[in-house]
Amino acid sequence: MMELIFFRFALAAYLVSTVGYVASLFAGRVRVAKVSMWVLALAFALHTVYIVMQWMGADSIPSSNIYGSLSFVAWGVSGSYLAFQTKTKTQVLGAFVSPVVVVMMIAASVGLIDGPPIPSALRGPLVSFHILLLLTGGALFALACLAGIMYLVQDNLIRGKRVSGFSRLLPSLGDLDRINHLCTVWGFPLLTFGIITGSIWARTVWGSDWQWDPKQVFTAVSWVLYAVVVHQRIAIGWKGRKAALLSIIAFAGLLFAFIGVNTFFVTMHNF
Amino acid sequence: MSIALLGINHRSAPLSIRERLSISCGEGERPFEELKKIPQIWEVLYLATCNRVEVLVNMEEAGVGVRGLKAFITAHGNLSPGEMEKCLYVYRDEEAVRHLFRVASSLDSMVMGEPQILGQVKDAYHLCVKQKASGVILNKLLHHAFRVAKRVRTETAIANNAVSVSFAAVELAKKIFGALDGKKVLIVGAGEMAELAARHLMDNGVDRMIFTNRTYENAVRLANDFQGLPVEFELLDEKLGEVDIVISSTGSPDCIISGDMVEAALHRRKNRLLFLIDVAVPRDIDPAAGDIDNAYLYNIDDLQGVVDQNTQGRLKEAHKAQSIIDEEVAKFSGWYATLDVVPTIVDLKGKAEEIVRGELEKSHSWMTNMGQDERGNIEILVNSVVNKILHDPVVGLKRESRNGGADPYVAAIKRLFRLK
Numbered sequence: 001m002m003e004l005i006f007f008r009f010a011l012a013a014y015l016v017s018t019v020g021y022v023a024s025l026f027a028g029r030v031r032v033a034k035v036s037m038w039v040l041a042l043a044f045a046l047h048t049v050y051i052v053m054q055w056m057g058a059d060s061i062p063s064s065n066i067y068g069s070l071s072f073v074a075w076g077v078s079g080s081y082l083a084f085q086t087k088t089k090t091q092v093l094g095a096f097v098s099p100v101v102v103v104m105m106i107a108a109s110v111g112l113i114d115g116p117p118i119p120s121a122l123r124g125p126l127v128s129f130h131i132l133l134l135l136t137g138g139a140l141f142a143l144a145c146l147a148g149i150m151y152l153v154q155d156n157l158i159r160g161k162r163v164s165g166f167s168r169l170l171p172s173l174g175d176l177d178r179i180n181h182l183c184t185v186w187g188f189p190l191l192t193f194g195i196i197t198g199s200i201w202a203r204t205v206w207g208s209d210w211q212w213d214p215k216q217v218f219t220a221v222s223w224v225l226y227a228v229v230v231h232q233r234i235a236i237g238w239k240g241r242k243a244a245l246l247s248i249i250a251f252a253g254l255l256f257a258f259i260g261v262n263t264f265f266v267t268m269h270n271f
Numbered sequence: 272m273s274i275a276l277l278g279i280n281h282r283s284a285p286l287s288i289r290e291r292l293s294i295s296c297g298e299g300e301r302p303f304e305e306l307k308k309i310p311q312i313w314e315v316l317y318l319a320t321c322n323r324v325e326v327l328v329n330m331e332e333a334g335v336g337v338r339g340l341k342a343f344i345t346a347h348g349n350l351s352p353g354e355m356e357k358c359l360y361v362y363r364d365e366e367a368v369r370h371l372f373r374v375a376s377s378l379d380s381m382v383m384g385e386p387q388i389l390g391q392v393k394d395a396y397h398l399c400v401k402q403k404a405s406g407v408i409l410n411k412l413l414h415h416a417f418r419v420a421k422r423v424r425t426e427t428a429i430a431n432n433a434v435s436v437s438f439a440a441v442e443l444a445k446k447i448f449g450a451l452d453g454k455k456v457l458i459v460g461a462g463e464m465a466e467l468a469a470r471h472l473m474d475n476g477v478d479r480m481i482f483t484n485r486t487y488e489n490a491v492r493l494a495n496d497f498q499g500l501p502v503e504f505e506l507l508d509e510k511l512g513e514v515d516i517v518i519s520s521t522g523s524p525d526c527i528i529s530g531d532m533v534e535a536a537l538h539r540r541k542n543r544l545l546f547l548i549d550v551a552v553p554r555d556i557d558p559a560a561g562d563i564d565n566a567y568l569y570n571i572d573d574l575q576g577v578v579d580q581n582t583q584g585r586l587k588e589a590h591k592a593q594s595i596i597d598e599e600v601a602k603f604s605g606w607y608a609t610l611d612v613v614p615t616i617v618d619l620k621g622k623a624e625e626i627v628r629g630e631l632e633k634s635h636s637w638m639t640n641m642g643q644d645e646r647g648n649i650e651i652l653v654n655s656v657v658n659k660i661l662h663d664p665v666v667g668l669k670r671e672s673r674n675g676g677a678d679p680y681v682a683a684i685k686r687l688f689r690l691k
Contacts, residue, residue: 174448
């Protein structure tokens, strides 16, 4: 398993960049954050190599079990963060993104070697599309959620007139709102098509488009919430606090559908 | 050889004396011409800003240099002896170095952390170099001071926070909007604070200024000054929907911008963020406007509060800066102290070289039947043996001089090696 070495190195690099980002946050040094950014880019590159190798080796996408999915979402999150990094000058978001990535990677590493085998129902290009769309969408929504949380913190600090300490480290409200906006607006079509491809597949496997499975229900609830955010943002011109708050709640729903449902409910969609 | 710094600054002398002194000393090369004439002064730097006049010299130790410098200052400042004692500070050696480092790092400035002073010190140094008034010591010292200033700037947050109300307003605007390019500002009324804030916002990329005033002529006058757009006061409500930053400073006894107006404006502008700055007393903007989503209201007390927080932050950073400076002063002093033993080291090495040369000449006769290469190799060998032998004593001398106890060693070496 050559590719596992890349996974481990990627995880180590993510860890180093997280430590660097958090240290830069407490020390208030931009240079440390800049170095951490390059470490994160290195981790992302290693991770990309891992995913490509696994893809070619396994002859199917590397994310058809929960562990592979987590690794893939982590890859998507760090990739889109690095892309945003070139647009906005602020480095601090990294201190919030990289720990999330590390947690996902550690969780993923648990089952990478002896993960459950891929059921035969899950082979085929449509399933691959279903998974890739949903995971990429999820990664974008995760970033939107992080930007939303930071927006609420910064908004609170500015309203409370406490602007000389922690607030100095956070990006401006304008930048955070832009990140939240872009991630939500781009994540939504991915989520939508992800659900559609899933339901088409479900018809061929389970006989109907929709089974009222808890996982499907929670995903649908999140979809409605995201639909509201996107509509309000684009049509009504929502900005700032309300949009941030709603995108956080919607992401909580999505996260629960992705991970929580399997723990608390009996679901036929247990992968 | 001795470093001394003397001068007056905003803490030691009132503005009237500083003015008199700096005008009388003149600009450019004039002060240098006079200073270079003072006996026993070898190198001299003259620094004059609106807050200080200082002279930094390298001079004959315990000589009459300081007396000459004091005379220079008292003559130009037209100071009585009593005034001179009160205003003039004189630092020697390590204290002079420390003071220079503090000045260059903006720790000694009236507004601590202000960035101009480093440029002023650099200009003074360039002039000093042009006047050929600098030598080994001042060159080393000034370059060290620039390095220290850079370290303080990058390693502490001393210059990070705005410490004036108008700068605090700009800082907040950046915190809200990010970049200010393309943002529009509405100035309601007139007043020094509002104009100052407008000026700073414009320097930071705001591209459109709109002015309104109950007296339309005043709005027109201000708009001309800032190349902005004057509008009738009746259009205030409408303009709220178009701009991103509002600075209000009218003499009105009641609020002129109500919470409802702000709410309606936000609706019209599709909730784009709105930053309201109320510098008027009594207030112009209804405090309720500050509770509306996507509107941020700061009044003059809030801004002053930000400034106070920042000032405190700077004081804390100043402690950090002070320890950087202590460290750097120690480094410089280490180098400076070794200068005492340099002549002895030069003599010692000179003597060794002379011996080598003499012995090689003596051996010339029996070396003639050797090849060029072999002779070269022998020379290299002899030189490296001599250098190895001298290495430890030289390093030892430098070490002792850094510890301040080189004198007995210098005496011993002079005597044992029979140096002059």
